[in-house]
Amino acid sequence: MSTQSGESSHVLDLDSVNQNVKKMEYAVRGPLVIRAGEIEKELKAGKNDKPFNGVIRANIGDCHATGQKPLTFIRQVIACCTDTTLLDDPKYPKDVKEKVKLLLSYCGGNSVGSYSDSAGIEIIRRHCAEYIAERDGIPSNWQDIVLTNGASEAVKFVLALINSSSTDDKPTGVLIPIPQYPLYTATLAEYAMHPIKYYLDEGNEWKLNIAELKRALDNDRSLCRPKAIVIINPGNPTGSVLNKENIKEIINFAKEEKLIIIADEVYQHNVYKEGAAFHSFKKVMHELGINLELASLMSSSKGFMGECGLRGGYCEFINLKPEIKALFLKMLSARLCCSILGQITMDCVVAPPKPGDPSYDLFTSEKNSTLESLKAKAKLAAETFNSIPGMKSNPVAGAMYAFPQIMLPEKAIKEARDAGVEPDFFYAKNLLETTGICIVPGSGFGQIPGTYHFRTTILPQFEELKKMMDRLKTFHLQFLEKYK
Amino acid sequence: MSTQSGESSHVLDLDSVNQNVKKMEYAVRGPLVIRAGEIEKELKAGKNDKPFNGVIRANIGDCHATGQKPLTFIRQVIACCTDTTLLDDPKYPKDVKEKVKLLLSYCGGNSVGSYSDSAGIEIIRRHCAEYIAERDGIPSNWQDIVLTNGASEAVKFVLALINSSSTDDKPTGVLIPIPQYPLYTATLAEYAMHPIKYYLDEGNEWKLNIAELKRALDNDRSLCRPKAIVIINPGNPTGSVLNKENIKEIINFAKEEKLIIIADEVYQHNVYKEGAAFHSFKKVMHELGINLELASLMSSSKGFMGECGLRGGYCEFINLKPEIKALFLKMLSARLCCSILGQITMDCVVAPPKPGDPSYDLFTSEKNSTLESLKAKAKLAAETFNSIPGMKSNPVAGAMYAFPQIMLPEKAIKEARDAGVEPDFFYAKNLLETTGICIVPGSGFGQIPGTYHFRTTILPQFEELKKMMDRLKTFHLQFLEKYK
Numbered sequence: 001m002s003t004q005s006g007e008s009s010h011v012l013d014l015d016s017v018n019q020n021v022k023k024m025e026y027a028v029r030g031p032l033v034i035r036a037g038e039i040e041k042e043l044k045a046g047k048n049d050k051p052f053n054g055v056i057r058a059n060i061g062d063c064h065a066t067g068q069k070p071l072t073f074i075r076q077v078i079a080c081c082t083d084t085t086l087l088d089d090p091k092y093p094k095d096v097k098e099k100v101k102l103l104l105s106y107c108g109g110n111s112v113g114s115y116s117d118s119a120g121i122e123i124i125r126r127h128c129a130e131y132i133a134e135r136d137g138i139p140s141n142w143q144d145i146v147l148t149n150g151a152s153e154a155v156k157f158v159l160a161l162i163n164s165s166s167t168d169d170k171p172t173g174v175l176i177p178i179p180q181y182p183l184y185t186a187t188l189a190e191y192a193m194h195p196i197k198y199y200l201d202e203g204n205e206w207k208l209n210i211a212e213l214k215r216a217l218d219n220d221r222s223l224c225r226p227k228a229i230v231i232i233n234p235g236n237p238t239g240s241v242l243n244k245e246n247i248k249e250i251i252n253f254a255k256e257e258k259l260i261i262i263a264d265e266v267y268q269h270n271v272y273k274e275g276a277a278f279h280s281f282k283k284v285m286h287e288l289g290i291n292l293e294l295a296s297l298m299s300s301s302k303g304f305m306g307e308c309g310l311r312g313g314y315c316e317f318i319n320l321k322p323e324i325k326a327l328f329l330k331m332l333s334a335r336l337c338c339s340i341l342g343q344i345t346m347d348c349v350v351a352p353p354k355p356g357d358p359s360y361d362l363f364t365s366e367k368n369s370t371l372e373s374l375k376a377k378a379k380l381a382a383e384t385f386n387s388i389p390g391m392k393s394n395p396v397a398g399a400m401y402a403f404p405q406i407m408l409p410e411k412a413i414k415e416a417r418d419a420g421v422e423p424d425f426f427y428a429k430n431l432l433e434t435t436g437i438c439i440v441p442g443s444g445f446g447q448i449p450g451t452y453h454f455r456t457t458i459l460p461q462f463e464e465l466k467k468m469m470d471r472l473k474t475f476h477l478q479f480l481e482k483y484k
Numbered sequence: 485m486s487t488q489s490g491e492s493s494h495v496l497d498l499d500s501v502n503q504n505v506k507k508m509e510y511a512v513r514g515p516l517v518i519r520a521g522e523i524e525k526e527l528k529a530g531k532n533d534k535p536f537n538g539v540i541r542a543n544i545g546d547c548h549a550t551g552q553k554p555l556t557f558i559r560q561v562i563a564c565c566t567d568t569t570l571l572d573d574p575k576y577p578k579d580v581k582e583k584v585k586l587l588l589s590y591c592g593g594n595s596v597g598s599y600s601d602s603a604g605i606e607i608i609r610r611h612c613a614e615y616i617a618e619r620d621g622i623p624s625n626w627q628d629i630v631l632t633n634g635a636s637e638a639v640k641f642v643l644a645l646i647n648s649s650s651t652d653d654k655p656t657g658v659l660i661p662i663p664q665y666p667l668y669t670a671t672l673a674e675y676a677m678h679p680i681k682y683y684l685d686e687g688n689e690w691k692l693n694i695a696e697l698k699r700a701l702d703n704d705r706s707l708c709r710p711k712a713i714v715i716i717n718p719g720n721p722t723g724s725v726l727n728k729e730n731i732k733e734i735i736n737f738a739k740e741e742k743l744i745i746i747a748d749e750v751y752q753h754n755v756y757k758e759g760a761a762f763h764s765f766k767k768v769m770h771e772l773g774i775n776l777e778l779a780s781l782m783s784s785s786k787g788f789m790g791e792c793g794l795r796g797g798y799c800e801f802i803n804l805k806p807e808i809k810a811l812f813l814k815m816l817s818a819r820l821c822c823s824i825l826g827q828i829t830m831d832c833v834v835a836p837p838k839p840g841d842p843s844y845d846l847f848t849s850e851k852n853s854t855l856e857s858l859k860a861k862a863k864l865a866a867e868t869f870n871s872i873p874g875m876k877s878n879p880v881a882g883a884m885y886a887f888p889q890i891m892l893p894e895k896a897i898k899e900a901r902d903a904g905v906e907p908d909f910f911y912a913k914n915l916l917e918t919t920g921i922c923i924v925p926g927s928g929f930g931q932i933p934g935t936y937h938f939r940t941t942i943l944p945q946f947e948e949l950k951k952m953m954d955r956l957k958t959f960h961l962q963f964l965e966k967y968k
Contacts, residue, residue, distance in 0.1 A: 011646075011711055011744045011777055012808045018644060019651045021815050029602060029817040057592075062599045065592025075567045078825075083563035108541075108549025113791040115546045118513060149633055149795075152819050160502060162495075166650055166676045167503040186818040192650045227495055260495045293495055307597040309824035311633075324496045331505050333513040334670040335636050339823040340793035341562075 023189040025444070026182050032428055033059055036438040052436035056468050058456040059438045061236075061400045063306025066459040068370060071305055073363045074348040077103075078310075078341055081112050093358035099351075103344055112340040118332040120147025120314075121340070124347045128298075128314050131350035135268075136283040145316050146329070147346060149338040150308075151266045151299040154315035156187055158262055158295045161328055162227050165192045173224030175216060175259065177208070179403060179445035179453070181236045194224035199448055202405065205394050206240035210249050217257060228260040229253075234267040234278065234398030237445045237455035239378070241276040241398040247284045251292065260293040261285075266313075269303035272375040273397035282318065293319045300345040302400065304367045311339050312346035374400065377458040377465050384469040388476055400459055403442070406452050406476075412483035424452040430479065435471045507673040509928070510666050516912055517543055520922040536920035540952050542940040543922045545720075545884045547790025550943040552854060555789055557847045558832040561587075562794075562825055565596050577842035583835075587828055596824045602816040604631025604798075605824070608831045612782075612798050615834035619752075620767040629800050630813070631830060633822040634792075635750045635783040638799035640671055642746055642779045645812055646711050649676045657708030659700060659743065661692070663887060663929035663937070665720045678708035683932055686889065689878050690724035694733050701741060712744040713737075718751035718762065718882030721929050721939035723862070725760040725882040731768045735776065744777040745769075750797075753787035756859040757881035766802065777803045784829040786884065788851040795823050796830035858884065861942040861949050868953040872960055884943055887926070890936050890960075896967035908936040914963065919955045 014022070036055050043053065057065065064070060073096065080086045080100040087097050106123045108114030119125065125142040132140035148154040165171040171194040176184045178197045188195045198216035200206045208231065217226060231250060233242045242250075254261050263281040271278050281294055300312030317328065352367075353359040378396035385393035385404040393404035408423050416426035424441035431437050442453030460468055498506070520539045527537065541549060548554060557580065564570045564584040571581050590607045592598030603609065606626070613626035632638040649655040655678040660668045662681045672679045682700035684690045692715065701710060715734060717726045726734075738745050747765040755762050765778055784796030801812060836851075837843040862880035869877035869888040877888035892907050900910035908925035915921050926937030944952055 009742070010803075010805050010808075011742055013805060014807055016648060016711075017808055017811060018647045021645060021811050024814060024818065026814065026817045029820075060599065062592055064595035064597040065599070067593055070595060070597050079563040079567035079570065082566065083559045086563065107793070108546055109551055111548035111554060111793070113548040113554050113789075113793045115544065115549070115792045149823065150820065156819070160674070161505060163502045164500060183818055190644070190815070190818070227500070258493070258495055305597075308599045309591070309595070309597045309821070311821075311823045319494075321494050321497055323498055324494075324501055327501060327505050330508060330510065331674070333510045334508065334667055334674070335640070336513075336634065337793070337795075339633065339795045339826055341825050342823055 020190050020192050024186045025189075026186045029060070030440075030444060032425070032432060032438060032440070035429070036432060039432070039436065050436065051434070052471075055436045055438055056460060056464070057438050058460060058468065059440045061302060061457055061459065062308055063302075063400075063459055064308070066457070067461045067464070068306050068459065069366070070307065071348070071363060071366050073353060073359045074305060074307065074345060076359075077348055078344055081341070081344055084110075095353050095357040095359050099347075103347065107340065112344070114340070116337045116340060116343065118335070118337055119329055120145075120338065120343050124343050127347055127351040128316070132282070132316060136280055136286070138283065138286050140316065144318050144325075145314055146332060147338055147343045148313040148315055149311040149342060150301055151264065151297040151313040151315075152183055153338065154295070154297045154313055155183055155262075155264070157328070157331060158315065158317070159187050159191060159193065161324075161331060162260060163191050163193055164225070165194075168225055170194075170223065170225045173220060173226040174262075175213065175226065175229035177230065177232060177235075179237050179442060179447055180230070181232055181264070182444060184230055185446075194220065196220045196224065196226060197446065200235070200238060200240070202394065202448075205397070206235055206238035206403075207242060207246045208250055210253055213250075213253055226257065226259065228262055230262045230264065231281070232264040233281075234270055236264075236267065236399050237401045237403045237440075238394070239396040239399050239401045239403060240394065241271050241273060241278065243276075244279045244284060247279055247281060248288060251281065251285050251288055251290055254292055255290055260295070263294060263296045265296050266299040266302050267399040268298065269371070270374065270400060271398040272378045273395055276397045278398070282316070291319045293317075300342070300349050303349065304370045305345070305349055306370075307345050310342050310345040312342040312344075312349070314346055373462060374458060377462060378402075380462070380465060380469065381456065381458045384473065388473050390480055391476065396458060400457050401455050402458060403445075403453050403455050406454065408452050409480060409483040412479070415483070424454060427452070427479065428454055431472070431475055435475050437468055437472060504674050504676050508670045509673075510670045513544070514924070514928060516909070516916060516922060516924065519913070520916060523916070523920065534920065535918070536955075539920045539922055540944055540948065541922050542944060542952065543924050545786060545941055545943065546792055547786075547884075547943055548792070550941070551945040551948070552790050552943065553850070554791065555832070555847060555850050557837060557843045558789060558791065558829060560843075561832055562828055565825070565828055568594075579837050579841040579843050583831075587831065591824065596828070598824075600821045600824060600827065602819070602821055603813055604629075604822065604827055608827050611831055611835040612800070616766070616800060620764055620770070622767065622770050624800065628802050628809075629798055630816060631822055631827045632797040632799055633795040633826060634785055635748065635781040635797040635799075636667055637822065638779070638781045638797055639667055639746075639748070641812070641815060642799065642801070643671050643675060643677065645808075645815060646744060647675050647677055648709070649678075652709055654707065654709045657704060657710040658746075659697065659710065659713035661714065661716060661719075663721050663926060663931055663939075664714070665716055665748070666928060668714055669930075678704065680704045680708065680710060681930065684719070684722060684724070686878065686932075689881070690719055690722035690887075691726060691730045692734055694737055697734075697737055710741065710743065712746055714746045714748065715765070716748040717765075718754055720748075720751065720883050721885045721887045721924075722878070723880040723883050723885045723887060724878065725755050725757060725762065727760070728763045728768055731763055731765060732772060735765065735769050735772055735774055738776055739774055744779070747778060747780045749780050750783040750786050751883040752782065753855070754858065754884060755882040756862045757879055760881045762882070766800070775803045777801075784826070784833050787833065788854045789829070789833055790854075791829050794826050794829040796826040796828075796833070798830055857946060858942060861946060862886075864946070864949060864953065865940065865942045868957065872957050874964055875960065880942060884941050885939050886942060887929075887937050887939050890938065892936050893964060893967040896963070899967070908938060911936070911963065912938055915956070915959055919959050921952055921956060
């Protein structure tokens, strides 16, 4: 009634709302994923006009959702921190209880229900620093480390700190890889910052090509004020792992062009390819004797733990001027603090049981078993894609994804264009409706125009992934046949 | 070495960094709190030149840090969700286990380590809607509800959605109360939005005065494009509880001025004053037959649970156009999801044990005991302040704070000005150094120029609060004596 009498005229419409939000796209959670959810509901409701009986969600790096088991140690620590009566329960190992008591002694009122410092609980920041120091063999200062709700929040904070789009004559420019994890373009769009898109070199295992970085930068220099470069290593969506030589070139380029380095290193535990290794930007920069401003991001959502829902993460931001570091910390304070249980998850990753501790053997075997399974699945995915006509894939050297190229028939491309959608979206939509497999089209991450890709995770359990690969192969051949 | 050779020239300095971040202030975690931390460390290290032996942190609504006990039910649910082997433990009540099984059935792979939908786990959003419907006696649509990392994140999302400062000819204006919870000014500064400051009516128990709202709006109309009004009820820092008449006036004002209402209702369980009651803006709007865009914020950090560190919260955003609701949900997707254990905390608050459930009696007695204790402390605080010469306080009708006015001697004001600090900061700093009591000066929240206040929480345990009140009284009298 009140609506009819005109009392609900809206303040917010598509013209008055934040225009930057309209530009945001986040393909990993885009329309195909929404459609996948609908299909799941249809199947659950008994509607069964599909030639499959379940959706395989290979669209998102959501480890536990596809059957990966949590690490016992992490879950025991969180349970005891939350319900402290469990500290008297003999079933929990001594090292779990010791960690819990230590962590609680750093919480206000010994409760995980208290706020921490905005930058995180001191002892956990110290543990992160020790972990980094041991990883790189060079010192790390715990006061350079802030704890965040996953790495996503760290990305937003770092980009917000460097963003002077609203007061400068030009928007702040940030070099980002194409293909990229769409959190970057989405956040840059929200903040009215300018993405300077550089293409990764598909013919060279998705490495960064310095000439291409220069081309991208020169191309956009007049449009923005370039301030930073984002590198995702190991790569998302590419599954690449950069070698040290490539990292050195990138650092020298950043130095020459006066760029902050934002190193998204959340997959640092996920390296599978023979001969490949994770090299942190911090360590390589140290070897070069260069001291650029560098933010390195880490998360407890990936690696061998896969605790996405617990939202643990950290950011080590080094070589900041002291006054800028103070501003960064002040910026964090307005969100009070990130989840204490997320912080504790991160602690278990950076300060795991040591040899001799009661939880050590189980922790190690659970960790290795997950990493070995991922390694086998990485191999399976790349080999399958390379065995399919009209498809080719770089090795899945690391991270949790394959990003094969697909050669689409002209007829399919035309039908997609006529329907007003990207050809790889058309392909992925068909795949979903025909097989229940949910992947993300390459256009959601960016690709060289005229090429088509998709991203799939390698997370489904081995037998499930094998089934998925078979179904995908059959679909692909039928698709080629249909549109030949 | 490399520093000396000039290889560490910085990209970020005070001119090139985000200028909006420089303007942010967040007094609740400002310099006095940092000083309090230093004093604590000094005391711990055995340095004992202070006439007290511990700091009382009355600066922040951090319930558990000041001794409030967590609710057993909440902690049991989280522990069992995290370590599911506890579902076989006979010590956990049946209703705890049933809730855990229900919640896990809505988690990917039955694990709290999986991502949820960006808007939150469906069953928890449904429980929030049922809670709101029962509270207000009118329907609530679960799809209008999004789960957030505390209410702080909801504030940031809502303000970001309505912010068109970067593309409009004028910045987006938001009416905010003075005194206010500084999250609002900090976020508006970060987003380059314009705060339209209206004074709360101290002489009328901190209610909103419509003439004052009009004055503030008319004053700033040429400087910005006004879009929303923030109301904090029960009030932070004021401890006020608005009556229904006042809320009606505000809604009519918002309707007339075409403003979105942002109702910060995180203290809805915290009402102490005889005859006072919480009225949601949604319910009162319904009674008036008006349908404005309204965002209501709720948190699991306050109320009787006080689980600040677990970061649970929700936002019910009603009467949005469908296309704007879609944009709002899209905006959430770039942070993937908020903490699953935070979501579960919120679930325990909105869907607590029912009469007859095994956990009901304990839950109810723990809840009532906390609320009764807060009620007694609210009374103690206001009565003490009103018994001190040169100090006066409105009743602490709700929330967790008192915000007394202090009449500072001219000599103290002069000494503060000479030192380049606000007089109430000068007072609060002296109080901290002399007594160890950490409060927040009124200037951190805003106040009518020439008046001075401070905010103290009423959270310290009763005997502790009594001691604190005595110390404060003694300090105040000495301060008056010293500067008379």
